[in-house]
Amino acid sequence: MPGTTSTAPGAPRAQAAATPHPRRWLVLAVIAISQLMVVLDATIVNIALPEAQADLGISDADRQWVVTAYTLTFGGLLLLGGRIADYWGRKRTFLVGMVGFALASAIGGLATTGGMLFAARALQGAFGALLAPAALALLTVLFTEPKERAKAFAVYGAIAGGGSAVGLVLGGVLTQYIDWRWCLLVNIPIAVVALFAAIPLVPESRAHGDTRYDIPGAVVVTAGLVSLVYGFTRAAEDGWDATATIGFIVAGVVLLAAFVVIELRSSHPLLPLRILLDRNRGGAYLASTLIGAGLFGAFLFLTFYFQQTLGYTPVEAGLASLPITAGVLISAGAASQLLPRVGAKPLMVAGAALAAVAMLSLTQIDVDSSFVAHLLPAQVVLGLGLGFTFVPLSSLALVGVPEHDAGAASATLNATQQIGGSLGTALLNTFFTSAVTAYLAGRIPDPTTVAQATIHGYSVAFAWGAALILVAGLTTMLLIKVRKEDLATGAVHMG
Incomplete structure (x- = not known):
């Protein structure tokens, strides 16, 4: 699933330090390790899900909780996590988030029931909501010189984008050659390394003022x-x-x-509603929610289609999912160059159109669809659409935001993608299950019929995903009025 980078919730404003922290680049390496752990976790678990479902006896209707339990708590608690990091102490919050994330990963890796796995994923999301904003706030505090800060956020953003690809392959390798449980347990050694490095290296900092939550x-x-x-x-x-x-x-x-x-x-609101009431920002958040809703479920169904219908091994399924990441990297680079020239709206509309076309193409899959002729180009186009959409969204979320609201505004964008993904995964999984049941009604459930019913369910889910993305494009056309000149002067874009 696409990685999102944004400024930290409640990020401290540039507090000019007389002397930059001498070990700030080492701290960046520690923060990068923690970010890699969080990003890996999303895509690794997707690849492991078919085997985890079979091992723990999770029903088709309930399997989406492996995804949504994480994204719901992460998205729902992200803004609170940012405030806690600012006022409780960013280093302390970072360390607690990392330890908690590792412990939750251990519980998930040792799960004996579906409910235990769902609970562990929810805990991961809750601790991730502490870890992610604390890490970003630390970067903002440590890198106060604009050029250095740009480099630091570029490293952070590269891990957010490239880490998902690593997760797809690593998830396949761990699932196929060891056990699906290691897709969660692998977080423990990563967290231990980061923790022992963070304790002596990372400086403590906190904001002053109203500390109510x-x-x-x-x-x-x-x-x-x-x-x-x-x-x-x-x-x-x-x-x-x-x-x-x-x-x-x-x-x-x-x-x-x-x-x-x-x-x-x-x-002291968690989400100051004035942030949402601006037409451009409100439109950006709504589009972000709809795109997240359309996409997260699609990634889930592609994993099951590769492994259960086409018979790919977990490693092959991970490799087969990489074209989406490649598409995102290509178009994100192009969008960064085009954004100052053409503005956000044309890029977002084009991105939504490309992603919707790709999703509609996926509705035509069959029990033996060709990867090279059908699935490869569809995924590349989907990735291209995502890159053209997410880069402008990051800028739109911060256009015209007062300085003291910048952290909350950018965190809200991240939260909308997670929440949209949660709702969309649950909704598309329900449409899938209902479509399969309806297809099998009155038919003899032999292996061929069941396979065709499953394909029908995937097609229905992809069609609804395409519809949600098209509505996101329509929302962009109707609500986004910002000019390219406004992006140059009003946006604070990091990542």
């Missing part, structure tokens, strides 16, 4: 999102008109509405 807001928004996702999951098993399905979806909507009320009344 919006705990009610964080709890309510996360509970609302979990309720929505659980409602979608119930729909896969009981139908959309079931009492449980409707009840959890309604509860989720009510809790999210309550979150808005809490934010309006709070003197």
Whole structure:
């Protein structure tokens, strides 16, 4: 899945240090290791999921929790994690986040039931929400000279982008030659190395001022999102008109509405709503949510299609997924050059169109589709679309943001992608399950029919993914009005 780089939630403003920290480049290496661990975890687990599902007896309707339990807690708690890092101490938060992430990985790697694995993934997300903003805030504090800071964030961004590719291959190797559990357990040695290096090297820093936290807001928004996702999951098993399905979806909507009320009344809101009310930023966040919703589920289904339908080994499935990353790297570089010349809107619309075309192409897969003729070009085009979309989004999220809101604004962009991915994965998995059940109704469930039903389910999921991405493109066309001149003067783009 695509990596996202953004400035830290509540990132400290450039506090000009008289003398730069002498070991700042060593600290960057430590932070890079921690970032690699978090990024690896997303793609490694995707490749391991088919074997984990079989090993732990997880149902098709519930398997999406391996993804969504992580993205929900990470996205829901990210802004709170940024404030905790600023006021509790960035080094302390970084260390606690790393230790917690490693322990949660150990629990997941030793899981004996699906529920235990889901809980471990949720814990990983919660500690990741401490680790990621603390790491970014440390970079912002340590690298105050603009050129050095640009280099530091470039290293961080390269790991965010390239780490996902490493995760795909490493996940395949670990799953195929050792055990799927090592896709989680591998975080432990990485965390130990980073931890022992961080303790003597990383300096402590914290912000001053109002140190109150919006705990009610964080709890309510996360509970609302979990309720929505659980409602979608119930729909896969009981139908959309079931009492449980409707009840959890309604509860989720009510809790999210309550979150808005809490934010309006709070003197120290988790998400200042003024950030969302700007037309361009609001449009960027909505597009980001929709794109995340359309894509995360697609990555999940591609993994299962490669391994369960085409019979690829985990290593082959990891390698087969790399064209998306290649496409992203190509178009992200091009988009960075084009953004000052053509502006954000044309790039985002073109990106959404490319990604939607690729997703529609994937609806035509069959039990024996050619990788070179069909799957390779579709994935490259999908990656190209992503790069053209995410680079402008990073700039749009910060256009015209007051300095004291910059951290929250960029963190919100990251959170919207995670939350969109959570909701989209659950929704597309429900559409997949329902489509398979409907296809098999009245048919004899022999191996050929089951295979065709599964392909039908994948096609339906990809079609809905394409629809969500097209709506994201439409949202961009209607709401984004920022000019290319505004990006040059109003955006604070790091990463």
